[in-house]
Amino acid sequence: MPEAGGIYRSIKLAAQLFGKPLEALAPEELHRVTCVATRQQEIEVLILETPEAASVMLPAASIDASLMEIRRRYADDDEYHAELERVGLDAAALRQAVARDLVVEAVLERVAAAAAPVSDTDVEIFWYMNQQRFRHGETRVLRHLLVTINENLAGNERQTARARIEAIRARLLREPQRFAEQALKHSECPTAVHGGLLGRVPRGQLYPQVDAAAFTLAEGMLSEVIESELGYHLIRCEAIQHERLLSFAEARQTIREHLDGQQQALCQKAWIKALHR
Structure with a gap:
């Protein structure tokens, strides 16, 4: 039987990448999900072996909330449990897979929080170099x-x-x-x-x-x-x-959030890359 975390990861990616259940994917979509899931699994194994992962205290309520979010996708309990059985998961295996996923997310959030803050100058430079991106029709x-x-x-x-x-x-x-x-x-x-x-x-x-x-x-x-x-x-x-161009004051917060996201992603990538050494 496939590893529970791998099944859960593939189901999650099918929804994220294509907005479909796993069984509804076309062959090329399934291939894409399989490739991404394999790469994610390699990274998650490295992350879960770090001291940062070991220090995560995951509240049971967080796991319960994530499981409830999954349950809401189905009309009733019978449909929910039938789907788990169809993909080869039981409630305990799903809970374990969700917990692993939440630990990985928590570690990556901590890593992102260490990213250097975006300065006002960075925001202004982005505005002047990309004003056409803020043109509203x-x-x-x-x-x-x-x-x-x-x-x-x-x-x-x-x-x-x-x-x-x-x-x-x-x-x-x-x-x-x-x-x-x-x-x-x-x-x-x-x-x-x-x-x-x-x-x-x-x-x-x-x-x-x-x-x-x-x-x-x-x-x-x-x-x-x-x-x-x-x-x-x-x-x-x-x-x-x-049609108008947003003013800098209107665009400033959007720009800052965009640059913060970029900075955090770079920080996470550098940290993950260092795990391979």
Whole structure:
């Protein structure tokens, strides 16, 4: 039977790398997981033999919390235990594998904590050399109203649906402030309960026809009726946030966290490399 830690490591990597259970991986994905898991196992063995690992006091509550997080991925206890049996793990073996994993994480966190702090100058230099990374594209606050087309549903046949949404549009041209009310009453989009509010939307997130129309509207403007494969749409533009470059003050914390992460990763890599000597 495969070693419990190896099974757990492969399951965890399948979720991290591909968002899938282990058994659902394609052959090339499984090969990637196997290679990464093998390399990780070599590193973990070295880490677990260090004095730093021996000094870790792992609370039982931490193990319990990690096990509970795994359990929540399954609908019930029967499904959970069936999956453990399928991959060749029992509760005791899984607990041991999780504990090993947490010890490794704790050691690497201690190593990372010894990394040299990032200075204000480092942050400023990164900002001046990478300003284009902090350019935010145009976004719009939009409201949406949908009438679907369904020839098998009375009232949603193509011509009837078109007539319905044209009537709604005519009302909104006279009284634009009623969009939320009309969406609540007539829209077949889940956003109806929020008055059709889509929130702040960047380009490319809506149906292509809807997206193209939405990003030509001025603030407060109502669209023409737009047809997509889903049905007929109306869009109202509530507000426009034009493309802009974040200021240094806005970007500073993000930059610091990014550089801190890089510095910590380098510190961990150097420490692990020294273990091979």
